[in-house]
Amino acid sequence: MSYWADFDNIFSFNKKYHYESKTVELIVSNRRVLDNQLFADRLLGLLGIKGVTKVYPPKTNSDLRSLVDQIVSSEFDIHHKQALIYYILKDCRNAQGAAAQFANSCHFPEKYRLFIEGVWHMDRLDFRGAIEYLAEPSLIPTFPDEILYTLTLPHIPKHDDSLAIAYYLTAAPPLATEKVQRAYFETLARSGVTEAFFFTRKYDEFHRHSFFVQLIEFVLKTSPGQTRSKRAMELVGLPLDEDEEAWFQESLLRGAASHFPGAKDTLMMRCFATGKMDALAAELETLGGKKVEGLNWDDLRESVRSSGATPAQ
Incomplete structure (x- = not known):
């Protein structure tokens, strides 16, 4: 057996080592926050280890020995195995330096170390610290969509949309699933309606339409207030092409967005903002509403028509 694969050598600082109860509780708690899947779970799963939530975190020295044995006996390449051991050593709070010593002793490649540092920080809910490693240009992205999706979760502690955007710009995740696409696009929309709109134009017609409709719904489901007003003004002032104009009307008149208030x-x-009064669909002819400071849409519409004025562009 190689020196790096022997448990007593790996844990030479304490051959009877076991995880502290606080560490176990923290890992289990963080797993719940991360939709019941840690990045450690994904890595262990890649090695073919079954029932990862039962074997990690290990609670006793015997459990830890069993986990290490499953890792080193797996059929994956050496660096992947060493990566998991490095991750486990990072968990050893009362053995600082053990992970670094292990990496040095087995000449662990730097790109693997950076990646493991990144996902370890992700699993510890230290997302800003994680991005410092995962945004390293030399890394070959691993689990890029999963990392991006995690960064978009609004319920995670100290959620920061800028981290998700920074990771996307650095790692260029493929956005391979609808779940990731919608989650990241909503993050972009929160950052800015106009920026999100131009993002849609990078895609084919199918995805472009899907993103555009999502943008409309995002604005309409924003809670009433200054933020919603600002987003709505951005939305109605977008430089839409002919297709987008048609999608806009269809979505608001007959699509899912038509069910939202407003x-x-x-x-x-939109019709007033663009000066295209003739574009008002028949469905809008019945739009009136309560008066606000003595004015409603009926008053405004008739005033514009009778005066022949054209709203400002």
Whole structure:
């Protein structure tokens, strides 16, 4: 057996070592926060280890020995095995330096170390610290969509949309599933409606339409207030092409967005903002609403028509 694969050599600082109860509790708690799957779980799964949530975190020295044995006896290449051992040594809070010593003794490649540092910090919910490693240009992205999706989760502690955007710009995740696409696009929309709109134009017609409709729904489901007003004004002022204009009307009149409060108001605002009064669909003719400071849409529409004025562009 290689020196690096022997448990007593790996844990020479304490051959009877076992995880502290606080460490076990923290790992289990963080797993729940991360939709019941740690990045450690994914790595162990790649090695073919079954029932990862039962074997990690190990609670006793015997459990730890069994886990290490499963790792070193797996059929994956040496560096993948060493990566998992390095991760486990990072868990050893009362054995600082053990992970670094292990990496030096087995000449662990730096790109693997950076990646493990990154996902270890992800599993510890230290996302800013994780990005410092995972955004390293020399890394070959591993689990890029999973990392990006985790960074978009609004319920994670100290959630910061800028971290997800920074990771996307650095690692260029493929956004291979609809779940990841929608999660990242909503992150972009929170950052700015206009920026999200131009992002849609990078994609084919199918995805472009899907993103555009999501953007409309995102704005309409924003809670009433200054933020919603600002987003709505950005939305109605977007430089839409012919297809996008058609999608805009269809979504607000007959699509899923039509069920949100303010859907027809938004379409009316678009018509006024662009000066295309003739584009008002028949469905809008019934739009009135309560008066605000003595004015409603009926008043405004008739005023514009009777005066022949054209709203400002």
